[in-house]
Amino acid sequence: MSTPVQSSAPILSSSLTVVGSINLDVTATAGRLPSPGETVGGGVLRQQPGGKGANQAVAAARLAGSSRxxxxxxxxxAGLNLITAMSGAGVDVQDIAKVDAATGTALVLVDGEGENQIVVCPGANGLVALDGVTFRDDEALLCQLEVDQDVVLEAARRAKGFFALNAAPAAPIIPELLERCDLVIVNETEYELIPALRNAPLVAVTYGGDGSAIFVDGERVAEAPAVRVTDIANTIGAGDAFCAALVLALQSGLEYGHALAVANAVGADAVRDASSQPALKPLEDYVEATRLPDATSSAATK
Structure with a gap:
């Protein structure tokens, strides 16, 4: 396991590689979400790139200039268009395989407040493999649970640098995989649904409007308040942008509280954008914007 160096000043970050899902998001936006058996009219339909893995890779590229x-x-x-979109955002797409299956698709319903319901059809994501893929010592690796967990475990075994897992969607985690994680990122619901995280060495938990926190061996050691947002357009990509930003911030040497504040600010910008792969500023801009004393809180909470 590789531990990020805690520092008050950022250092040059390592590169970030994401192993995970790539989806076409088919989104219907309406004033409210339907109840079971109900039809809600007046929706607006759009198609856009998505998938937690792709969202995180694009966010990392926009924050750091590149990713893989x-x-x-x-x-x-759909597959060709998704690869083109990622490449255009600065993502190295050479290790995206073209397989004999339909491209993964997510059917998304979004209401006027940005809340959503999602059904994912994995398709090609079920055939992700690491054949011929290598990882460098200076590479941070970020995975999720939208691809086969055995593939994620193989990635963790091969990782030579910092390994982070966004344990979403919530599922029981293979014990060896959890042992190999340098960082696990979850929301508060996932944290409750995965009891094994209580004793994990380093866990970041998001709490929506209540900000985020970091736990070391089950002890809450750092936190940062949420950034208030009134013009919410879409919440789908916010968690993915948070994950990419937090890994990059920690790998840049920021202390836990400051890294959380940076990731919160990135997530806030993400919800203002209707896209699941929102436009973001360079990471350095968020680092500077959150450097004020009242922007972070890294004091331990006993």
């Missing part, structure tokens, strides 16, 4: 994506798409127009 390891995943799979189908040999269809």
């Amino acid at each position: 994506m390891v995943g799979a798409v189908g040999q269809d127009d």
